[in-house]
Amino acid sequence: MPEPDRPLVLSQTAAGLLRDKILRGELAPGTPLREVIWAEALNVSRNTLREALRDLVAEGLIEHRPHHGATVRALTSAEISEIYTIRLTLELRGVTCSAYASKEAMAELVERVEAVQRAALARDWKQSGTASLEFHRQIVSFIGSPRLDELFASVAAQARLAFSLASDARRFQEPWVARDVEICSMLCDGDRAGASRALELYLQESERVVLEAARSHGLPRPSRSAAPAAD
Amino acid sequence: MPEPDRPLVLSQTAAGLLRDKILRGELAPGTPLREVIWAEALNVSRNTLREALRDLVAEGLIEHRPHHGATVRALTSAEISEIYTIRLTLELRGVTCSAYASKEAMAELVERVEAVQRAALARDWKQSGTASLEFHRQIVSFIGSPRLDELFASVAAQARLAFSLASDARRFQEPWVARDVEICSMLCDGDRAGASRALELYLQESERVVLEAARSHGLPRPSRSAAPAAD
DNA sequence: CAGGAAAATTTTGTTCAACAAATTATATCG
DNA sequence: CGATATAATTTGTTGAACAAAATTTTCCTG
Structure with a gap:
């Protein structure tokens, strides 16, 4: 019998990939995360990517200013x-x-x-x-x-x-x-x-x-x- | 001169309305929050509502199980x-x-x-x-x-x-x-x-x-x- | 009538195309 | 050179559409 909790959701998979890249240091703090570019790179739609970004904002790994977009969080x-x-x-x-x-x-x-x-x-x-x-x-x-x-x-x-x-x-x-x-x-x-x-x-x-x-x-x-x- | 931080974003406005209703006790814990219904009620698109729900999940006010949807959080x-x-x-x-x-x-x-x-x-x-x-x-x-x-x-x-x-x-x-x-x-x-x-x-x-x-x-x-x- | 398989319905997950609004970049003119 | 108008990007939001998963209903069988 398979695990009870497995329904992989694409937006969370995408968030996971981004999280790895950030924590691995591949994306320097301050780097802007442009929606179209990363949607394409992660092979998801822009809407799905936006949901992933929202999760990462909640985790404190990225910042988000309205109409400016998301950036890898640069700690003061x-x-x-x-x-x-x-x-x-x-x-x-x-x-x-x-x-x-x-x-x-x-x-x-x-x-x-x-x-x-x-x-x-x-x-x-x-x-x-x-x-x-x-x-x-x-x-x-x-x-x-x-x-x-x-x-x-x-x-x-x-x-x-x-x-x-x-x-x-x-x-x-x-x-x-x-x-x-x-x-x-x-x-x-x-x-x-x-x-x-x-x-x-x-x-x-x-x-x-x-x-x-x-x-x-x-x-x-x-x-x-x-x-x-x-x- | 207006405040420097005012760019109201619709998804956050919607989240605010929902948050009020929940904290006011109008929505009993466990109540399911169906996307189409509430998108209509708050006068936003379903995509926007989903972003609002994601914010409220991050705040711990609602729960979200994949393919089951969001419910007002019922604390054990x-x-x-x-x-x-x-x-x-x-x-x-x-x-x-x-x-x-x-x-x-x-x-x-x-x-x-x-x-x-x-x-x-x-x-x-x-x-x-x-x-x-x-x-x-x-x-x-x-x-x-x-x-x-x-x-x-x-x-x-x-x-x-x-x-x-x-x-x-x-x-x-x-x-x-x-x-x-x-x-x-x-x-x-x-x-x-x-x-x-x-x-x-x-x-x-x-x-x-x-x-x-x-x-x-x-x-x-x-x-x-x-x-x-x-x- | 109980029980359960199968079909129909609902609801979520995701995509796409489009457009308004805000921001940033570019060119123009004084 | 600097201010400003104009163009190009980028984000915010919408609506329709469809596949996949979950729920409900139907219907068949023992």
């Missing part, structure tokens, strides 16, 4: 700061709620921090960054709210968007591994106050680094029409 | 509980951040709790409920994140949706007034630990009451086609 430094404000809110609460976390959930947490270590050992910094986000995601999941989980996922996606390419550099990822491990062990020991402090410092420094990278990389690249590469 | 008790989980997360963090709130922001807080008292004195329980939510909204705003403000607004809208009509009863609103006042004065005194405790109890009890109301009122009313009243 204020918005980058907000990302860390949100992360702090969610993760601190997650730490508090870890008091009532199940055995399995805590095991999963350890699992994920080990994945971070493995990736770091292999010098795979891209993977290390992804794994680290998964670790923090697990902390948030202790709250037990799917909607907050989703918010974290969205915020994490935008964070990646902020330093799209430059994030696979070693100095961008290496310093955090040990701190993830430390936070994890504190949580396992039930030292939630210590974990909270460590987490707050962690996020403060991370914000500083990302803001710096964003500033040097320059925020508003003009970026012209951006023809979608043929598949 | 699990989802109602989640609303309070989210409120707790946001409001507790707001209390913490109140340490760095500006003089004006604190004055605004007092302003709003006074509005709650005024409405209660006037026995306007509907207004009292609205004002109370505005008070708690102000607490969340101490965090300083527009996106979290928006999340709270969305969650509050859904909470209202949960006990649409029955909420203007006296016993539904009266007990909370004094507690809002207490929390406010604690915050003004800088007693954030006390405010946190009070807030947690407040939300726990509120959740209990709303869950009870939802259970008695019955969750999934069938509710047939629901012809939109002529304007």
Whole structure:
């Protein structure tokens, strides 16, 4: 018997393709997404593409100004700061709620921090960054709210968007591994106050680094029409 | 000179009309929103209505299952509980951040709790409920994140949706007034630990009451086609 | 009469062509 | 050169159309 939830809808498929391209960094922030061009590129009608764009706007990956069209979202430094404000809110609460976390959930947490270590050992910094986000995601999941989980996922996606390419550099990822491990062990020991402090410092420094990278990389690249590469 | 941001877009106007009807309780949870019917009722094309529906889905006011269409969102008790989980997360963090709130922001807080008292004195329980939510909204705003403000607004809208009509009863609103006042004065005194405790109890009890109301009122009313009243 | 297959109907998903309105680019004139 | 009128793009919206999926009705059979 097939899964109960499978009715693929074209507009969501199209949204998925666009989402991938954006998160993969193929579409620089600020790039305009012209309706006719992308409808053609994704092989859907303009109406369907517009519905896909609306979904991506809701996810915060693209912006939309009436009569100006959609553009890949370019985060201002204020918005980058907000990302860390949100992360702090969610993760601190997650730490508090870890008091009532199940055995399995805590095991999963350890699992994920080990994945971070493995990736770091292999010098795979891209993977290390992804794994680290998964670790923090697990902390948030202790709250037990799917909607907050989703918010974290969205915020994490935008964070990646902020330093799209430059994030696979070693100095961008290496310093955090040990701190993830430390936070994890504190949580396992039930030292939630210590974990909270460590987490707050962690996020403060991370914000500083990302803001710096964003500033040097320059925020508003003009970026012209951006023809979608043929598949 | 007119405002710089005014380009009203029809799909958003339509979404606004629908949103009002839903929050006003004119459309019971579970009511299906048939595309042709409502396109006609709101005087827009079906395509435009679909874009409006997509916005309301993103806001969490309606659900949408592929090939089944949109329905006014009917919250399960699990989802109602989640609303309070989210409120707790946001409001507790707001209390913490109140340490760095500006003089004006604190004055605004007092302003709003006074509005709650005024409405209660006037026995306007509907207004009292609205004002109370505005008070708690102000607490969340101490965090300083527009996106979290928006999340709270969305969650509050859904909470209202949960006990649409029955909420203007006296016993539904009266007990909370004094507690809002207490929390406010604690915050003004800088007693954030006390405010946190009070807030947690407040939300726990509120959740209990709303869950009870939802259970008695019955969750999934069938509710047939629901012809939109002529304007 | 129950039960269920088959057909008819409804409703959603998607496309296409068209056009008005707003924006952006271009050319024209002082 | 700068302001302005004109043309070219691009978005917003519509209406009709049709395929696919879901719902309802019909009808047959045990």
